[in-house]
Amino acid sequence: MFTYYLDLALRSLRRNKALTALMVLAIALGIGASMTTLTVLHVLSGDPLPGKSAQLYYPQVDPQDIKGMLPNKEPPDQVTLIDGLNLLHAGRADHQALMSGGSVPVQPEQSSLDPFYVEARYTTADFFAMFDAPFLYGHNWTDAEGEAKAREVVIAKSLNDKLFAGANSVGRTLRMAGTSFRVVGVLDSWQPNPHFYDLNTGSYAYGEQVFLPLQTMLELRLDRNGSTDCWGNGGGGVGSILPSDSCVWLQFWTQLDSPAKAAAYKEFLVHYSQDQKALGRFQRAPNVRLRSVMQWLDYQMVVPDDVRLQNGLAFGFLLVCLVNTVGLMLAKFMRRAAELGVRRALGASRRALFAQLLIESGVVGLVGGIGGLLLAMFGLWLVRQRPSDYAVLAHLDLSMLFTTFVLAVCATLLAGLLPAWRACQIAPALQLKSN
Amino acid sequence: MTMHPILAALRKHKAGVVLISLQIALTLAIVCNAVFIIGQRVERVNRPTGLDENDLFLVTQQWVGAPSGDDPAGVEKLDVMQREDLAALRNLPDVASVAPSNSVPLLNSSWTGSLSLKPADTLGKGNPRTAYYFTDEQAMTTLGLHLVAGRAFNAGDVQHQGARDQRDRPVVIVTQALADKLFPQGNAVGKVIYSDGSAAPSTIIGVVARLQIPSTGSFGNDFAWYSTLVPTRLDASFARYVVRAKPGRRDAAMHAVPAALYAVNPMRVLDDDESVKSFADIRASAYRADVGMAILMGVVCLILLCVTAAGIVGLTSFWVGQRHRQIGVRRALGARKIDILHYFQIENLLIAGGGVVLGVLLAVGLNTWLMTHYEMTRIPLLYVVTGVLAMLAIGQAAVFVPARRASNVPPVEATRAA
Numbered sequence: 001m002f003t004y005y006l007d008l009a010l011r012s013l014r015r016n017k018a019l020t021a022l023m024v025l026a027i028a029l030g031i032g033a034s035m036t037t038l039t040v041l042h043v044l045s046g047d048p049l050p051g052k053s054a055q056l057y058y059p060q061v062d063p064q065d066i067k068g069m070l071p072n073k074e075p076p077d078q079v080t081l082i083d084g085l086n087l088l089h090a091g092r093a094d095h096q097a098l099m100s101g102g103s104v105p106v107q108p109e110q111s112s113l114d115p116f117y118v119e120a121r122y123t124t125a126d127f128f129a130m131f132d133a134p135f136l137y138g139h140n141w142t143d144a145e146g147e148a149k150a151r152e153v154v155i156a157k158s159l160n161d162k163l164f165a166g167a168n169s170v171g172r173t174l175r176m177a178g179t180s181f182r183v184v185g186v187l188d189s190w191q192p193n194p195h196f197y198d199l200n201t202g203s204y205a206y207g208e209q210v211f212l213p214l215q216t217m218l219e220l221r222l223d224r225n226g227s228t229d230c231w232g233n234g235g236g237g238v239g240s241i242l243p244s245d246s247c248v249w250l251q252f253w254t255q256l257d258s259p260a261k262a263a264a265y266k267e268f269l270v271h272y273s274q275d276q277k278a279l280g281r282f283q284r285a286p287n288v289r290l291r292s293v294m295q296w297l298d299y300q301m302v303v304p305d306d307v308r309l310q311n312g313l314a315f316g317f318l319l320v321c322l323v324n325t326v327g328l329m330l331a332k333f334m335r336r337a338a339e340l341g342v343r344r345a346l347g348a349s350r351r352a353l354f355a356q357l358l359i360e361s362g363v364v365g366l367v368g369g370i371g372g373l374l375l376a377m378f379g380l381w382l383v384r385q386r387p388s389d390y391a392v393l394a395h396l397d398l399s400m401l402f403t404t405f406v407l408a409v410c411a412t413l414l415a416g417l418l419p420a421w422r423a424c425q426i427a428p429a430l431q432l433k434s435n
Numbered sequence: 436m437t438m439h440p441i442l443a444a445l446r447k448h449k450a451g452v453v454l455i456s457l458q459i460a461l462t463l464a465i466v467c468n469a470v471f472i473i474g475q476r477v478e479r480v481n482r483p484t485g486l487d488e489n490d491l492f493l494v495t496q497q498w499v500g501a502p503s504g505d506d507p508a509g510v511e512k513l514d515v516m517q518r519e520d521l522a523a524l525r526n527l528p529d530v531a532s533v534a535p536s537n538s539v540p541l542l543n544s545s546w547t548g549s550l551s552l553k554p555a556d557t558l559g560k561g562n563p564r565t566a567y568y569f570t571d572e573q574a575m576t577t578l579g580l581h582l583v584a585g586r587a588f589n590a591g592d593v594q595h596q597g598a599r600d601q602r603d604r605p606v607v608i609v610t611q612a613l614a615d616k617l618f619p620q621g622n623a624v625g626k627v628i629y630s631d632g633s634a635a636p637s638t639i640i641g642v643v644a645r646l647q648i649p650s651t652g653s654f655g656n657d658f659a660w661y662s663t664l665v666p667t668r669l670d671a672s673f674a675r676y677v678v679r680a681k682p683g684r685r686d687a688a689m690h691a692v693p694a695a696l697y698a699v700n701p702m703r704v705l706d707d708d709e710s711v712k713s714f715a716d717i718r719a720s721a722y723r724a725d726v727g728m729a730i731l732m733g734v735v736c737l738i739l740l741c742v743t744a745a746g747i748v749g750l751t752s753f754w755v756g757q758r759h760r761q762i763g764v765r766r767a768l769g770a771r772k773i774d775i776l777h778y779f780q781i782e783n784l785l786i787a788g789g790g791v792v793l794g795v796l797l798a799v800g801l802n803t804w805l806m807t808h809y810e811m812t813r814i815p816l817l818y819v820v821t822g823v824l825a826m827l828a829i830g831q832a833a834v835f836v837p838a839r840r841a842s843n844v845p846p847v848e849a850t851r852a853a
Binding site: 029107177221308309320 | 450451454455457458461462464465469472497499500503505672704706720723724727728731732735738739742743745746749750752753754756757805809810
């Protein structure tokens with residue numbers, strides 16, 4: 001029966017080629033546009049560390065002075081150096097790391113390469129274990145080495161390929177900012193998207209090439225990038241100069257393995273703020289936050305407004321395309337009232353007619369879906385040509401591929417439902433008589 | 436012609452009529468808001484910075500192994516290095532003038548603070564925010580700013596400081612917008628203001644017509660025109676120089692810069708793509724996302740209108756086909772071709788009319804929703820009215836071809852079986 005209905009559907013679709021083409025094209029355009037934007041949105045709002053991000057928390061405390069205080073105001077997005085070190089040394093979390101970003105000049109040994117700047121992350125040693133950064137060669141520096149301001153560096157795979165032709169470079173020397181560093185580890189390709197642990201240096205497709213101990217950076221006064229917020233008469237520091245203690249410029253991340261531990265840690269942050277207030281450092285009442293990775297990304301509104309706007313626009317477009325298809329299909333089915341009347345008179349049940357008409361709209365949906373998929377691939381290719389930082393990430397993955405087809409077929413079946421139902425209400429006798 | 440037969444016929448096709456009206460309504464709502472967004476972006480991109488942007492470019496460079504600016508000796512050394520660079524650039528044959536500056540408009544790298552009429556005051560309480568440009572006496576000619584009151588900086592005004600030092604700012608130049616905000620009664624020149632909660636006064640010695648702040652993000656929307664020029668060279672391990680080339684010689688001057696700077700001191704990082712950037716490129720990258728969004732919205736609107744027009748053509752064609760016999764009967768009873776044409780045109784006008792009424796409501800509703808979720812203002816009436824007229828026009832254009840075909844149905848059709 002199915003093949004017969006399919007045959008009928010194809011015959012009927014062939015009869016009105018222009019109309020069929022119009023319906024297929026409308027569905028394809030709608031699906032193509034909405035899948036393109038949905039894929040971009042899906043990529044941008046993804047989990048940077050699946051399976052791990054739920055245990056990672058970002059503590060915020062409020063060390064600002066009393067001026068400009070507003071009730072319910074959020075604490076600063078980063079921590080001061082002194083608070084960061086205090087929280088780090090308290091060691092209340094399962095893992096914790098204090099970090100900041102910057103860039104350092106690399107002076108290659110090979111004379112064929114000019115000095116160049118690379119993005120750097122200055123961090124304490126727990127960073128790698130906490131964020132599950134995979135090592136290709138070697139390992140990270142230890143806490144003790146970090147505290148001892150070791151001249152040690154972990155480099156990214158891409159830099160290892162560039163400087164050491166991809167060989168195991170552990171133990172080799174790397175000259176940066178006029179200082180010799182010993183390579184202790186090489187990371188495998190690793191780039192969480194969004195760049196959740198420091199959104200100030202760019203949210204997407206951003207990866208550091210070198211990782212240095214924070215304490216080493218503090219001693220050498222290496223250049224920083226990112227955001228520095230100061231209050232009172234705090235100096236922000238430019239170039240090689242460190243910001244003062246009334247400036248927040250570091251990120252402090254913790255791993256807390258259970259919700260109970262997270263609750264306890266939040267409690268600890270409140271106590272810490274109270275202690276600091278008793279000491280006279282903090283002036284405000286305890287104002288703390290402890291957000292998980294996804295909550296943090298949500299709070300920081302990391303997905304650009306324009307991307308959400310485009311997605312809304314595309315789905316509005318799909319809606320219009322569907323209404324268009326419903327209208328056209330309705331007209332088409334009603335036009336065939338006579339033919340349907342004959343089939344009814346010859347004994348076809350309403351259910352059979354309904355199935356036949358739905359198969360016809362399903363065929364339109366399927367063809368439109370394939371067209372939409374091709375258009376979405378083309379759309380994503382266009383997105384990748386754009387210069388925005390997230391552009392390179394716009395690829396269709398398997399789940400989105402599946403979603404495209406389900407969306408296309410469901411949408412068209414839904415669009416076929418009303419016309420098919422209306423067409424089935426035809427009284428066969430009336431149709432036969434009127435002819 | 437009386438409306439009655441048209442309305443009676445429409446009642447026969449309720450579902451079709453409702454669907455096509457709905458499609459017109461949705462199209463109108465989406466297109467109105469999208470065009471409004473395009474309009475806002477275009478307006479944003481086209482706002483002048485206040486600079487004379489032709490022949491202007493920016494040099495960003497960083498010394499390797501430079502002294503730190505922590506101690507006075509280091510600051511002095513850095514200042515000497517910066518002045519050597521400035522002298523070398525000013526000596527280039529294609530260069531008209533050069534000024535050091537921590538930033539330029541649209542660069543999205545800014546030093547911001549707040550200004551007050553009282554000493555040791557802080558942000559809030561209506562004190563305006565401002566973005567500082569730390570530069571020297573050649574800033575006015577180099578940037579091409581238009582002085583409307585007072586005087587420009589002279590060499591005697593110019594100081595230098597380590598980038599972190601808090602040095603007093605005895606004289607400043609502000610924009611007209613900032614002067615109006617601080618001194619609504621006018622005459623800002625010669626008045627005293629205090630910057631960043633400092634107790635040391637700064638005298639306004641001049642007012643420029645217009646100068647945008649570096650930030651183009653939403654963070655800067657409130658004070659986009661509140662710029663302050665400070666005659667101070669900042670000394671740090673990196674420096675930016677704004678260069679005005681002689682008319683038409685920008686590319687030649689840009690090409691000559693790296694060699695000239697390397698000749699002064701080879702221990703620096705200068706890469707061709709980013710370090711020497713024309714202002715046109717800075718403008719393009721600042722507004723790239725806005726332009727991209729406007730183009731995308733425009734394309735989607737165009738396709739949307741095409742789909743809706745095609746839908747009207749398709750549906751009307753069906754109705755014409757369905758009513759062949761009735762049209763023949765009407766023609767046989769004496770209706771002229773033009774009557775048949777008008778019949779379908781008026782029918783479309785009624786359907787589209789219903790659609791646009793609903794569409795206006797949807798457009799305003801969508802706009803209200805967007806206002807609560809995004810940075811958006813109330814859609815001006817002009818956009819809605821234009822959208823309504825455009826929708827009705829598109830409906831008429833789309834219906835014309837099938838309506839003409841209907842009017843060509845010969846009266847003899849009346850005698851044939853359907």
